[in-house]
Amino acid sequence: MTQPQDESVIRPTQGFAHYWRDLWQYRELFYFLAWRDIGVRYKQTVIGIAWSVIRPVLTMIVFTFVFGRLAGLPSGGAPYPIMVFAALLPWQLFANSLTESSNSLVNNAQMVSKVYFPRLSIPTSAVAMAFVDFLISFVVLLVLMTGYQFWPTWRMLTLPPVHPAGARR
Secondary structure (H helix, E strand, O other): OOOOOOOOOOOOOOOHHHHHHHHHHOHHHHHHHHHHHHHHHHHOOOOOOHHHHHHHHHHHHHHHHHHHHHOOOOOOOOOHHHHHHHHHHHHHHHHHHHHHHHHHHHHOHHHHHHOOOOOOHHHHHHHHHHHHHHHHHHHHHHHHHHHHOOOOOHHHHOHHHHOOOOOOO
């Protein structure tokens, strides 16, 4: 049986805040990576920015038909397409952020292993691209709300930060 060799263990020295400080220090790299991801995303497709609109709108149409018409689920007084679209926006932001950030690490594996820079900048730039999609889709939500003449009340706007989970009326 052989004796174990000396091992080198690399540990962070300054904690979690150090990652955010590095990201701020290398913000030009973050801007470049985010701009590159956004440019590639919209220049490689034939329809460009319209893809950020078509995908959630088609999903909203399908969900409205399936859950609103076929299943007959209630919407609580709100127009069903607006309710579905408002729920789709944060979900698609989360799903796209998770997918794109994990794909960005795989696609940039050579860069991660060769050069020093804050590794957090790669997935964060991918999240920035997903956030641009979210903003474009949010404009579509505003157009839908204008078309249906439906605006959220102050209770709806304060729902996430004020109302505790599971609270009853």
